Amino acid sequence: xxxxxxxxxxxxxxxxxxxxxxxxxxxxxxxxxxxxxxxxxxxxxxxxxxxxxxxxxxxxxxxxxxxxxxxxxxxxxxxxxxxxxxxxxxxxxxxxxxxxxxxxxxxxxxxxxxxxxxxxxxxxxxxxxxxxxxxx
Amino acid sequence: xxxxxxxxxxxxxxxxxxxxxxxxxxxxxxxxxxxxxxxxxxxxxxxxxxxxxxxxxxxxxxxxxxxxxxxxxxxxxxxxxxxxxxxxxxxxxxxxxxxxxxxxxxxxxxxxxxxxxxxxxxxxxxxxxxxxxxxx
Amino acid sequence: xxxxxxxxxxxxxxxxxxxxxxxxxxxxxxxxxxxxxxxxxxxxxxxxxxxxxxxxxxxxxxxxxxxxxxxxxxxxxxxxxxxxxxxxxxxxxxxxxxxxxxxxxxxxxxxxxxxxxxxxxxxxxxxxxxxxxxxx
Amino acid sequence: xxxxxxxxxxxxxxxxxxxxxxxxxxxxxxxxxxxxxxxxxxxxxxxxxxxxxxxxxxxxxxxxxxxxxxxxxxxxxxxxxxxxxxxxxxxxxxxxxxxxxxxxxxxxxxxxxxxxxxxxxxxxxxxxxxxxxxxx
Numbered sequence: 001x002x003x004x005x006x007x008x009x010x011x012x013x014x015x016x017x018x019x020x021x022x023x024x025x026x027x028x029x030x031x032x033x034x035x036x037x038x039x040x041x042x043x044x045x046x047x048x049x050x051x052x053x054x055x056x057x058x059x060x061x062x063x064x065x066x067x068x069x070x071x072x073x074x075x076x077x078x079x080x081x082x083x084x085x086x087x088x089x090x091x092x093x094x095x096x097x098x099x100x101x102x103x104x105x106x107x108x109x110x111x112x113x114x115x116x117x118x119x120x121x122x123x124x125x126x127x128x129x130x131x132x133x134x135x136x
Numbered sequence: 137x138x139x140x141x142x143x144x145x146x147x148x149x150x151x152x153x154x155x156x157x158x159x160x161x162x163x164x165x166x167x168x169x170x171x172x173x174x175x176x177x178x179x180x181x182x183x184x185x186x187x188x189x190x191x192x193x194x195x196x197x198x199x200x201x202x203x204x205x206x207x208x209x210x211x212x213x214x215x216x217x218x219x220x221x222x223x224x225x226x227x228x229x230x231x232x233x234x235x236x237x238x239x240x241x242x243x244x245x246x247x248x249x250x251x252x253x254x255x256x257x258x259x260x261x262x263x264x265x266x267x268x269x270x271x272x
Numbered sequence: 273x274x275x276x277x278x279x280x281x282x283x284x285x286x287x288x289x290x291x292x293x294x295x296x297x298x299x300x301x302x303x304x305x306x307x308x309x310x311x312x313x314x315x316x317x318x319x320x321x322x323x324x325x326x327x328x329x330x331x332x333x334x335x336x337x338x339x340x341x342x343x344x345x346x347x348x349x350x351x352x353x354x355x356x357x358x359x360x361x362x363x364x365x366x367x368x369x370x371x372x373x374x375x376x377x378x379x380x381x382x383x384x385x386x387x388x389x390x391x392x393x394x395x396x397x398x399x400x401x402x403x404x405x406x407x408x
Numbered sequence: 409x410x411x412x413x414x415x416x417x418x419x420x421x422x423x424x425x426x427x428x429x430x431x432x433x434x435x436x437x438x439x440x441x442x443x444x445x446x447x448x449x450x451x452x453x454x455x456x457x458x459x460x461x462x463x464x465x466x467x468x469x470x471x472x473x474x475x476x477x478x479x480x481x482x483x484x485x486x487x488x489x490x491x492x493x494x495x496x497x498x499x500x501x502x503x504x505x506x507x508x509x510x511x512x513x514x515x516x517x518x519x520x521x522x523x524x525x526x527x528x529x530x531x532x533x534x535x536x537x538x539x540x541x542x543x544x
Contacts, residue, residue: 063199335471
């Protein structure tokens with residue numbers, strides 16, 4: 001399955017008064033991790049949407065477990081990988097580590113969405129060319 | 137079980153290039169919903185921590201399901217309620233609606249945490265006075 | 273000159289490890305203050321852009337002075353007012369107070385922008401109907 | 409004068425419904441630019457505060473001019489440099505470019521602050537060892 005890893009320095013503004021990363025920031029980083037996964041698949045997000053005439057890949061479900069806090073100045077590693085490619089959606093896992101210790105795990109399900117003349121948008125089958133790259 | 141509701145106007149800066157709320161923002165709002173739930177219990181967060189000599193209530197697990205997008209200018213309603221009070225942790229549900237349509241549901245588990253002289257911090261039993269308010 | 277005031281509770285996620293509002297948050301609040309000023313002028317932002325066939329009102333210059341820190345739980349008041357309406361731009365002042373003490377002052381210059389078939393976008397005269405409301 | 413440059417990819421969540429970077433994000437990036445400048449001076453921020461027994465370097469004034477918008481996926485370069493070192497404060501300039509075009513310029517004045525037993529905090533002379541590094 002396709003996978004990609006990013007490095008990230010925890011910034012002052014990522015942290016809360018307890019001195020640890022404010023949990024919504026992790027979801028920002030995971031979203032960027034997914035963007036970079038598309039790029040690793042061969043298509044930067046905007047190009048992918050144009051190439052396959054899609055509207056986007058909105059998240060329909062996400063969850064995360066927090067094992068250890070991250071602090072200002074920490075260098076963390078976020079590995080984003082495809083877990084499953086279904087007909088109209090795909091599952092992604094994000095694993096954030098610091099010095100090989102898993103601090104946060106995130107999971108998300110995204111739906112392949114196209115423009116619908118009547119309803120504005122609707123789910124559609126993931127193009128086989130893209131699905132093949134995700135499964136690689 | 138204790139419950140509290142907030143109203144919120146979706147701001148320009150909450151939204152992404154697709155014109156909908158960027159998903160990490162919901163987690164910011166949910167976090168504030170929990171803060172206001174403590175206040176509804178009778179203790180603003182900082183006072184609660186001092187009163188019960190606690191370090192905080194970090195999230196150990198969260199998840200959310202996204203049913204409908206929210207857009208710039210929407211007035212949304214976030215209801216935050218205690219779902220279960222366990223010995224050392226408690227579960228919270230957030231329900232975000234717009235015109236009585238559920239757009240996002242969030243769940244979180246938070247651990248009651250105190251200072252530990254050796255390990256820095258550790259989970260501890262939720263004080264009965266607070267637990268009673270949460271269950272009210 | 274047109275003026276509008278908002279109340280805002282400082283949230284946990286607005287604050288940094290020093291326990292005070294992280295300065296970029298003030299610019300988020302000021303941006304929302306400007307949005308609500310348009311609404312006070314009679315047109316919510318999206319309606320204003322459609323009504324006058326405009327692309328937006330991007331900021332070309334902003335500055336702020338910080339007199340006193342704001343902390344988690346503070347209730348602050350943000351007054352946003354038109355300072356000057358020029359041919360193609362307008363100046364706005366934001367004054368953030370807590371208990372009548374001025375904590376932050378912000379200033380911004382925004383340009384009235386329309387679609388240009390060749391250059392994508394360009395500055396244009398502010399419609400007189402809107403300018404009259406701003407000056408009211 | 410001390411200077412440091414960072415590279416940054418514009419993320420989806422940095423952008424607003426107009427598809428351009430929401431202006432408060434630039435101030436987040438500038439803040440991180442300053443943090444990395446301290447590190448370039450030889451002291452990561454937390455170590456610098458401990459080493460010189462300081463409380464922080466809060467911003468008292470900031471301003472920015474926006475020359476060209478940045479969009480999702482842009483690779484930008486932020487150069488942060490000391491402009492002037494005064495007795496109790498220092499000025500910093502941030503220059504954000506994309507393909508050698510200046511998109512945003514930011515300026516900030518920060519005050520060297522120490523703990524004051526009576527007033528909580530107060531401005532103090534910048535230690536000469538640090539000032540010398542800033543001027544290098």
